[in-house]
Amino acid sequence: MFDRRQFLVVAGSGMLTLAAKESKAEDPFDSLSANVLRNARHNGLCMIRHPTPSAIASHAQITAVDEPGRPLLVAGQVFAPDGQKAAPHVTVYAYNTDANGHYGENHTALPPRIYGWMKTDDAGRFSLRTILPGRYPGMQVPAHIHFTLWGAGYPLQWVDDLRFEGDSYLTPAMRSESEQLADFCTIQPLSESADGCLRCTFKIRLQQQMNFS
Secondary structure (H helix, E strand, C coil): CHHHHHHHHHHHCCCCCCCCCCCCCCCCHHHCCCHHCCHHHHHHHCCCCCCCCCCCCCCEEECCHHHHHHHCEEEEECCCCCCCCCCCCEEEEEEECCCCCCCHHHCCCCCCCCCEEEEECCCEEEEEEECCCCCCCCCCCEEEEEEEEEECEEEEEEEEEEECCCCCCHHHHHHHHHCCCCHHHHHHHEEECCCCCEEEEEEECCCCCCCCC
């Protein structure tokens, strides 16, 4: 069973260079050490598009209207590490595979083609319109969406992937781990609205420390 870091190591070849660029918005890469940046292929930083746009709303549609796949709306909310207080004005970066399970153009592993940024509103909320991700070809990994967060006093950090009830690749261990997170469970049920759009919710609890290494 592969996790997201193992996938990034074995998929494709070569190393993505993270060049220093002048950003028009708060840039989480500015404070990263050279060692962390050099390890970008393994730690997943190579999947974060850079630099961050200057204008970010609390909602984003990261797929074109003609993107193959089932439309999906994720209604998210971000909380402080105590799990009680909402975290406003935090940048949320999301990316996922296409309907066939590929991240990049022409079935490449990186960088992601379906990606975007949001900034939480005063109540810590954000909404993401994408498609239900495809599962990695030839790998028994559940469909998922990646989220990375930073800003408003919080360091750059990845969080556990959002996965979906009903996926046959979910294991009992995955379900148990998710259930232990209570309100912040990472496996969420999907509902379908009258227009055929799938919907789910996702609550995220921030950490005080950066977890990229």
